[in-house]
Amino acid sequence: MLNSFDSSTKYVASQELMNSVNVAMALKKPLLIKGEPGTGKTMLAEAIAETLGMELIIWNIKSTTKAQDGLYVYDTVQRLYDSQFGEGSVDDIKKYIKLGKMGEAFSSDKQVVLLIDEIDKADLEFPNDLLWELDKMEFYINETKETITAKHRPIVIITSNAEKELPDAFLRRCIFHFIEFPSPEKMHEIVNVHYPDLDKHLLAQAMEAFYWIRSMPDVQKKPSTSELLDWLQAMVLGGVPAEVVKQDFPFIGTLLKKNQDIDIFHRYKNRGMR
Numbered sequence: 001m002l003n004s005f006d007s008s009t010k011y012v013a014s015q016e017l018m019n020s021v022n023v024a025m026a027l028k029k030p031l032l033i034k035g036e037p038g039t040g041k042t043m044l045a046e047a048i049a050e051t052l053g054m055e056l057i058i059w060n061i062k063s064t065t066k067a068q069d070g071l072y073v074y075d076t077v078q079r080l081y082d083s084q085f086g087e088g089s090v091d092d093i094k095k096y097i098k099l100g101k102m103g104e105a106f107s108s109d110k111q112v113v114l115l116i117d118e119i120d121k122a123d124l125e126f127p128n129d130l131l132w133e134l135d136k137m138e139f140y141i142n143e144t145k146e147t148i149t150a151k152h153r154p155i156v157i158i159t160s161n162a163e164k165e166l167p168d169a170f171l172r173r174c175i176f177h178f179i180e181f182p183s184p185e186k187m188h189e190i191v192n193v194h195y196p197d198l199d200k201h202l203l204a205q206a207m208e209a210f211y212w213i214r215s216m217p218d219v220q221k222k223p224s225t226s227e228l229l230d231w232l233q234a235m236v237l238g239g240v241p242a243e244v245v246k247q248d249f250p251f252i253g254t255l256l257k258k259n260q261d262i263d264i265f266h267r268y269k270n271r272g273m274r
Contacts, residue, residue: 003052003155011040011047012189020177021048027175029104030116030134030156032166035179038224040190041159044179045115048155055112057154061121063072067129070102070116071139072148080250091145102133103148127170135175182225184211194229198236205245206232213255218264223255230254 005021024031033041043163049056075096081089105114133139214222234251256262
């Protein structure tokens with residue numbers, strides 16, 4: 001393989017995840033990453049780009065996003081304005097074609113990492129609308145009768161929080177990897193990357209409390225890795241001693257974000273940690 005991804009000083013990746021990334025690059029296929037929110041899916045793309053010394057282009061998907069948005073947009077409003085109030089000709093339509101994030105990745109003079117983030121937020125047809133572009137690495141601009149072909153095939157990382165199932169035709173074109181929630185041992189590694197000088201006793205107490213909360217069967221939105229990191233930082237900034245972590249659970253709002261979950265937490269807390 002010309003390019004190879006490995007764990008970095010800023011991102012702790014399992015061997016299985018590293019293998020999936022490298023296989024996707026070797027086969028020149030998109031890598032679809034699923035997992036709970038906050039498990040580092042977006043950070044993975046950042047780590048790949050940094051490790052390989054490539055630019056990262058991020059296409060954030062929303063519920064209203066259409067596949068066309070990632071390719072190009074024809075700015076008819078600006079052209080109409082220029083025709084009425086501007087100077088010069090508006091015959092050159094290319095001036096009013098603005099490339100989207102996928103268009104930018106295709107047009108780059110160097111290979112880039114393209115992150116299509118949270119694809120499951122879009123409507124059900126969105127993934128299928130990208131099949132041709134992801135397969136052929138090209139798209140057609142109707143207004144200029146021009147085909148844009150990728151100068152260098154981007155490394156495509158697609159993330160999903162598994163809010164909805166993706167079409168089979170789309171899945172067949174991807175290499176798939178599910179990021180399991182980190183074990184306590186792996187979580188220690190992740191925390192040490194971010195806070196290498198953190199008090200070990202505080203970390204031990206916080207980790208025990210964190211996984212106890214995650215074990216509560218009724219909690220709807222279980223706290224994620226990113227929320228654990230926020231909680232640890234809040235306790236450090238607040239000067240919280242390790243001895244009170246499991247007793248007081250300070251700054252619980254950094255871990256639990258729903259009233260119902262906080263009520264459930266207090267119910268379990270009143271019974272005592274087990």
